[in-house]
Amino acid sequence: MSNFKTFPKANLNRDLFAISLDASLKTSLQAQLLEALRGLISTSPDLVGTRLPASRTLASELSISRTTVQAVYDQMISEGYLVTRQGSGTFVANEITHLSQPQPIPRPAGPKTQKWLPFQTGLPDQSLLPHKQWARHLERAWRNPTPELLARADPLGWYPLRAAISDHVAAWRHLSCDPGQVVITSGAREAFEVIFHGLLGAGKQVAIEDPCWPKLCTILRDTGNLACPVRIDQDGLDVTRLPDKAHATIITPSRHYPTGVSLPLPRRVALLDWARQTGAMVIEDDYDSEFRYRGQPLPSLSGLDGLNNTIYLGSFSKLVSPALRIGYLVVPKRMLQSTRTYLDRVGPRASLIPQPALATFMNSGEFAMHLRRMRRVYARRQSHLLSALAPACDLLELQPDSSGMHLCVALRAALADRMSDIEISQRAGENGLRISALSDQCVLPQKMQGLLLGYAAFDEDTLSDAADRLVSLIQLPL
Known part of the structure; x- marks a missing residue:
């Protein structure tokens, strides 16, 4: 079968008004x-029967006299390219037999x-979005x-949205802020660019958790800063390990990415x-804190701090759709003017x-209902995945996670002695699975070993099939 399609369909209004005339020639x-109109009709057989714009309209669009346009129409009528219909206008002729067919x-x-x-x-189940309601809000707005x-x-973004976000973080994250402190972004990359280009400046030593979001080091390098990775432990980031000269630290305290560890309150206070x-800034990336399934969520770092030495990042890519490309910052009031500048x-x-x-989606209450529904579905899917992986409990450390959209599963010695997480990831790819290796998220030597298993975007039948394939491939020797 050919990999090519035929020429694009002509559009008379588009192509006519794209004609360029030069009075200096x-x-x-x-x-x-x-010449232009002949060429257009000769190479576009699908224009047969199409009505041409009135001579006055085309003359106005091309900035020429109506007499010139009418003379061209009359000439093409005499040549058989065009026909007139009483009271209807001028049309491309139905039969132009003397023209060669275009290639x-x-x-x-x-x-x-x-x-x-x-x-x-990192994928939400976008089928759970109430599409009819969302479409209604889009239609009403425009x-x-x-x-x-x-x-x-x-x-800084559409003010009513900034106000809705202010209400959302107050209710869900115990973060009290003025709508004026909310800045709409296109996502995490732009948010970090605003912070390091517009607020903190370049040439900074920035502590980051290790392991971490793989793109974070690249973003810091691109903004002219030095990433200083700090290996986390079973309770997350330990403040005593932070570099002495760190100007800022980027942290995911609600649910560490990628391990899922939640930073306990004593460490938050420390x-x-x-x-x-030290005068350093804490940059809190709270990317999926809304998906908590067990226990009471701890307040955000920025809420505890009152936005004195913290900057808060949030996103709708996990809550609505990655295609939305909407995120936000909440910044201290003293930084607002620098942000706007x-x-x-x-x-x-x-x-x-x-x-x-x-x-309006957020203010209507439909957004909160959507989040609660997603939380119920995702909790059920996590439980289902753990049950489906139970036959491999001697090879994988299977523990429920109190929040999030993926499981970070450590390898038991019986499996780690035979395969690395990268080898498992490669074999999974050959079997139609996309499993990220925990070691690929590490910056420091002595890579941690584990598998990242996303479950939020997949129904239970898909998870069952995927779990069977994973169990089969890790039970087989290399």
Whole structure:
């Protein structure tokens, strides 16, 4: 089967008004328009029967006289390219037998959509989104947009959305803030760029947890800063291990990525004491704290601190859809002017289109209902996955996680002596699974060993099948 399609379908209005005429050429404007219109009709058989714009309209769009356009139309009518219909206008003729058929223009087929593979991490189940309600909010926002939506956009984001986020973090994360402290971003990368280009500056030593989000070191390098990895223990980041000259630390206290450890309250207090004493900033990445299945969630670090020495990051990519590309920062009031100055200079990257819809989605109560539903479904899927993996309990350390969207499963000695997590990941890929190796998330030597098993985006039948395949491949020798 050919990998190419035929030429693109013509669009008369688009192509006519894209015609470029040059009055400085020796060829008259009438001759230029005649040649362009002949060429368009000759190479586009699908234009047969299409109505042409009125001569006055085309003349206005091309900035030429109506007499010139009418002369071209009359000439093409006499040549058989065009016909007139009484009271209806001018049309491309149905039969232009003297024209040669155009040669198709090859066009490569579009790329195929890649399906998510079982155990892929960081994916919400987008089928759970109440699409009808979401579409209604989008339609209401843009069917008759307010003047503010059509005016120059605030670089900090759509204010009603910032207000809705302020209410959300107060209710869900015990973080009290003014809507003016909320900054809409296009995601984590832009958020870190705002922080390090616009607020803290470059040339800083920044402590990060190890293991961590693999892109974090790249982002710090790209913003001109030095990443200082600190290996976590069973309780997360230990403040006594932070570098003496660290200007900031980036931490995921609610649920460490990727191990799932939650930072206990004594360590949270110690970290905030360290920030006050040293003047360093604590950057709290709270990427999926809403998905907690057991026990009471601890308040956010920023809530405990009152946003004195902390900056809070949140995202809707896990809560609504990665395609939304909407995240947010909550910054101390003293940093607001610097934030606005930076964003005024570089311009915001978050699309304004979904922001009013997201604001009304949150204010309607449907967003909170959506989160509670996701939390119930994900908790059930985690439990199901643990049961499905039970036949491999002698090879994998299977423990329930109180929150999150994936399990971080350590290898028991009986398995670790035979295979590394990278080898398991490679073999899983050959069997249609996407399993991330914990060692790939480590920066320091002495890599930790484990498997990251995403379950949130996959139904129970898919998880059962994927678990069977994983159990089979780790039970076989290399």
